[in-house]
Amino acid sequence: MKEAVDKPSHPLALWAVFAGVLCWGWGAVIVRGISAPFMAFTPVRMLIGLPIMATIAYASGGPLTRAVWRVSLVPSLFYTASMLCAFASFQKTSIATATLIVSLNPIALLVIAPFVLKERVTKQKVLWCLVAVGGVSLVVVGKMSGGANTLEGDLYAVGNLIFWTAYAVGTKRVRDTGVHPFAFLTVASAVSVVLLFPLAFATGADFHEIGGNDWWLMLLQLVVAGVMGMGSIAWANRYMDATLVALLGLGSPVLSSIFAWWIFEQSMTAVQILGAGVMLGAVGVVVTRKI
Numbered sequence: 180m181k182e183a184v185d186k187p188s189h190p191l192a193l194w195a196v197f198a199g200v201l202c203w204g205w206g207a208v209i210v211r212g213i214s215a216p217f218m219a220f221t222p223v224r225m226l227i228g229l230p231i232m233a234t235i236a237y238a239s240g241g242p243l244t245r246a247v248w249r250v251s252l253v254p255s256l257f258y259t260a261s262m263l264c265a266f267a268s269f270q271k272t273s274i275a276t277a278t279l280i281v282s283l284n285p286i287a288l289l290v291i292a293p294f295v296l297k298e299r300v301t302k303q304k305v306l307w308c309l310v311a312v313g314g315v316s317l318v319v320v321g322k323m324s325g326g327a328n329t330l331e332g333d334l335y336a337v338g339n340l341i342f343w344t345a346y347a348v349g350t351k352r353v354r355d356t357g358v359h360p361f362a363f364l365t366v367a368s369a370v371s372v373v374l375l376f377p378l379a380f381a382t383g384a385d386f387h388e389i390g391g392n393d394w395w396l397m398l399l400q401l402v403v404a405g406v407m408g409m410g411s412i413a414w415a416n417r418y419m420d421a422t423l424v425a426l427l428g429l430g431s432p433v434l435s436s437i438f439a440w441w442i443f444e445q446s447m448t449a450v451q452i453l454g455a456g457v458m459l460g461a462v463g464v465v466v467t468r469k470i
Contacts, residue, residue, distance in 0.1 A: 199411035204434025206404025241359025254349025272332025278432030317454025
């Protein structure tokens with residue numbers, strides 16, 4: 180593992196983030212289709228993912244050294260907490276609300292990044308980030324009349340925002356030291372398994388509630404949102420500012436709403452469509468102008 184000296188770049192980094200965001204958009208919708216309680220299926224999903232992540236890590240040159248475990252441990256704790264809160268929020272409240280709250284992540288990073296990650300934050304980036312978040316807000320506000328929101332689910336979404344922001348900072352710092360993305364995700368999966376199974380037993384989770392279709396949906400969610408989504412984003416974090424990755428990540432709630440409209444017939448209004456256009460336009464400005 181080597182220390183980063185300069186900010187490296189890669190021509191495919193931006194496309195990797197786009198691919199990851201697309202996968203994340205599908206991930207929320209897939210979780211919505213799982214009938215088992217989140218406390219039952221989340222540990223099992225992470226256990227299934229652990230050997231897959233480890234195999235990919237070793238096959239692609241990412242050994243799990245003691246140094247990798249040491250630097251990856253704390254971000255992995257945040258990852259576990261974020262994953263649990265995210266799955267709970269997707270089941271306990273509307274997908275729109277759950278994704279809106281966590282979409283405030285770029286604003287949190289704009290505040291933190293200059294001090295923790297030493298990233299340069301311009302006034303233009305702040306402005307367009309606020310515009311993008313405003314667009315995502317319209318996507319959600321236009322959907323809130325469905326009555327699918329609950330206070331419990333909303334609180335889980337707030338927890339997801341806090342832990343996901345901490346995870347984003349930790350991931351960037353880990354990747355900046357040269358840690359292989361799937362070696363990092365293997366550690367994160369292992370930590371999740373160690374923590375979540377005792378928590379599941381302590382809370383009385385019944386693993387028998389995981390039905391037949393749930394197993395296929397868990398595997399699909401793992402491959403799409405986990406291997407492809409998390410893997411792409413983790414890899415790209417080495418070559419891009421965390422604030423830009425977070426800003427591009429705003430496409431995920433928009434895509435989730437579109438996919439939920441398609442799969443679950445959760446209608447989209449003109450306000451939502453307008454909000455999606457505003458968000459995409461703002462992100463496009465930041466990307467094309469390299470603000």
